[in-house]
Amino acid sequence: MNEHAAVRPPAEIVLAFEPPFRVSATEVRPPDLEIEGPDGVRTLEPRVMKVLVALHRGLGAAVSRETLGLHCWGGRIVSEDALTRCIMQLRKALASDPGVALETIPTVGYRLQVNAAPSAAVGSPEAASKPRRVSWIAAATAVTVVTLGAAAWLWSQRPAGWTVVDFRPLTSERSFKTFPALSPDGRQVAYAFSESPAGERDIHLRAVAGGEPAPVTSGPADDFAPAWSADGARIAFLRWTADGTCTVMIAVVPRGGERRLADCRTSQSHPTWLDDRTVVIADTSPGRDQARLYAVDVETGAARALTTPPPNALGDAEPQVSPDRRRLAFRRSLLIGADEIVVLDLRSGRERSMTSDGWKAAGFVWAADSRQLFYASNRGGAFGLWRVDVRKPGESHRVSLGLGVTSFMRMSADPTGGIVVELSRPRSGLVGLSPSGEVRSRVVTESADWDTVEGPDGSLAHVSDRGGTADIWVTDPQGRATRVTTRIGSYTFNPSWSPDGQRVVFVAVQGRRADIFSARRDGSQLQQLTNDGHDKRMPAFDASGERVLYVERRGEDFRLMAVSPQGAAHPVPGGAGWRTLQRSGAGVLYGQRRGDDMVGALVDGAWRPLGPVRPSESWAPANDGIYILDPAARPSPMLWFQPWGGPRKRLRDPGPLAYRLQAAARPGVILNEYLTDSIDLGHIRLGPARDQGS
Missing domain, CATH: 1.10.10.10 (Winged helix-like DNA-binding domain superfamily/Winged helix DNA-binding domain)
Structure with missing residues (x-):
């Protein structure tokens, strides 16, 4: 379920x-x-x-x-x-x-x-800006009156269980509304809006009570991840431009002008307001991949570090300040597929992990009493909503929902117990392309499917959530699907075929440990190949099928490792610094090294460079070069082939929904399509559950 x-x-x-x-x-x-x-x-x-x-x-x-x-x-x-x-x-x-x-x-x-609240003074920036666009906000203000005292009463009851007591959709038009952020008074929601899944986004405002949306930003840049200031007068958000520049911006709402706050290096910089003068973001430092949290002064732009993640963690992200401004919750990614929620006491600097079992923790919000956190996790199978009392770390309880098509990956709460969530119906396309880019096969699924690789007989190994969790599946050329794994850990990913097409190797995360596993294509003979728990990714059989090679990360250091069913893992000669790995149908190993966008091959233990691939591009190997997809190209994604010893060659356009390439055993490449046609927003209200435990 x-x-x-x-x-x-x-x-x-x-x-x-x-x-x-x-x-x-x-x-x-x-x-x-x-x-x-x-x-x-x-x-x-x-x-x-x-x-x-x-x-x-x-x-x-x-x-x-x-x-x-x-x-x-x-x-x-x-x-x-x-x-x-x-x-x-x-x-x-x-x-x-x-x-x-x-x-x-x-x-x-x-x-x-x-009756409406008193209007803004004549001459104020709010009163002077775009009266037609703010009329819907004024109407919402006139009909919505709530009190923080009510919220305090509700949350102070600390019931044994929580459930959804009310639900209604906020949007229904066919477009993509993501990164919802409720205003401090709960009357408005800001979000990122786009007409298409890969299109540039603008920040829009909408009254929770209903009405038409109003844009806060517009233009060619990609604007997303809005966050309200405590007084509800400003919104901080991220802006990415076509040249790859990341900037933290501040806008006066609804259309009172905007200004740059700070530069950033990662799309995980999602801001939150610590107080009226301080914005917290997650960002990396020059030359390092690990993100930490920084407090940025909105007047001077000066930044100071708030967190120092452990050396082996991927980093900290998604900061959320508590309503009483005394604590900061954030997600610490330990490795791919394993997270924990950490709460930082802003007065003492002490950190406490709220979850410690390694299950993925996605979106999360504070309760109005600043004592409980509601968070999304797959700890119960499919992603669902859980709560934890910050005074009792590790004691998480599931929230009874009874809701469908609900993603808690991104959500926002107001002081009255209202939560805005994303609503979507995932749909994926797994497409086989010929060397010229023509479609030779297509499988459409009513689920989220990714990490798709083709075997020698045309079967596809991929990750899918169609069974409720991210598991490995095999789909044969006739479209028949077989489940290879059933929740063997918090996350499974990066499947790859053996040369004979009879086994699949992949990474599974169990607790805070990642290891390499293999299984027959029908799910039998599951075997664990490593047992050290280090961060691993991208396993691939060598040409003989006797060894499995993979990328291992320890802190900021990456290297290629090899393991066989009978032996211990050991470093691969010439594999120091490799951060990505893919195998072509002929067994040639391609990859990238840390600090370098160049894709090369490992030939007789030596690095042989082929050509650069930008961070925004996806690539997959062939026997005589690599395929490259630029999903952000305009007006639509572009597909290229980079041969050995020559320039890129433009291939047939892959269509507007292409987003990732994967390796194919036969000539050509596998393309993943994002077929979800809309993401909407819904409003739920939590209340005490009756006749049930937590």
């Missing part, structure tokens, strides 16, 4: 689990059945209170009679008289507050309207 199950409707409102909230000058306390307005405290009937809660959840939009029946009467048929009586009682209870109006929408339902 994976996360791509059907979305279930929200359950009936349970007043005992509803946090207090405020509408205009009236405080509403659902568990106590009380509202306190200008004329004092009034008690409501339970059904009337449920109607008020449901209308408040509507965030100023019309709530249909059917929705009220679902939320307030448990889906039972409700007479018009019963609903009308509740509305009349509610209007009477709210009559003393002039800032609240309960409107009837003919033939539809009802709407709770709340």
Whole structure:
């Protein structure tokens, strides 16, 4: 069972689990059945209170009679008289507050309207910028009133279990909306927008209550990873330009101008605001691959290091400051396929690992009490949502969801328990190309599939999540798929064929250790070839099929290693510094060395250079050269062949959805296509689970 199950409707409102909230000058306390307005405290009937809660959840939009029946009467048929009586009682209870109006929408339902907050002063930058584009933001402000006190009550209850108590999509148009970031008041969401999966992105704003999006940035650069300042007036984000320049930018929202904050070297620099004057990013230092966290002064641009990862870790990324600004959570990648979430105490400098078993940890968000973290992990099989109390590291509990098509790889939370997540249906194309670039075969899957390599008979070994976890699969030329591994670790990757096409070798991560495994193509005779746990990648049989070569990383040092089923692992002569490795159909070993974009071959223990490949390009070997794909080329990706002793040759265009090349045993190359046609955003609300443990 994976996360791509059907979305279930929200359950009936349970007043005992509803946090207090405020509408205009009236405080509403659902568990106590009380509202306190200008004329004092009034008690409501339970059904009337449920109607008020449901209308408040509507965030100023019309709530249909059917929705009220679902939320307030448990889906039972409700007479018009019963609903009308509740509305009349509610209007009477709210009559003393002039800032609240309960409107009837003919033939539809009802709407709770709340007076707008005071507008910005005339002459301020916000008031002067693009009034037509900010009208939807003003409308959202007028109908959405929440309190931090409500959030504190909700999170302070520390229930045994959590579940999704409400879900609704925020977007539905066919495009790609990623890197969501909720504003501090929960009323707006900023995100990266693109028309196509490989297109340049712009930062857009959208009201959580609904309405049309408004662009914050536009232009030829690739803008993504927005992060709100604590006052909600500015957004920090990353910008990549066509020449490979990375910059951390700051923009005044919605269209108040932008400026450069700092240069960066990695797309993992995703910013977060430590305070109104400090932005935290993850970045590498010159000449090093390992990323650490830096605090950058937004006034002077001065940077100081916040973390120092262990020498053998890949680095630190994805910083998230707690709501009380006292802690900083981040992801520390130990090796490919193994992560941990670490919390840094910003006063003492002490670090504590929240997870220590090595399972992948992707997106994560803080609860409003700054004591709990919700994070995405594959520790239970498919990626799901988990929580951990920062005072009890290592004690993680799964959150009950009942949601489908939900990715928690990137998410954002507001102070009221709302979380915005990405919604997608993964779809992949595994394409065999001839030496001229013409399509000779294509397999389309309703899953995410990658690391695809072709065997001698045309079968494809690849990684797929179609079974709920990232496992090795083999798909034969007729499209029949066989599962080779079943969750033997937190991650499996980089499959490669034996010369006879009967075995597959790959890397599996178990705990904090990565080792080389092999199995027959039907999944039998699983064998572990190494047992040292060092970071490994890209295994490949040699031409004889007797040895397996692979890349090993120790800190900043890379080298080629070899192992046989009967022997111990040992360094390969001439393999010092190799950071990538691929084998052609004829058994020629190609790769790149650290600090060099040149692709070369290992011939008789000596390095033989072939040609450079840019970091943004993908390459795969052939017997007489390498294929090169530029997925970022405009107007569409470009495919090239680099022969020995000659210039690149342009081949047939691979199509707009091509993103990666892999080796083929037969003449030609394997192309991976990203066929997902849309990524949307959804809003979920967490609450205590009933009748279940964590």
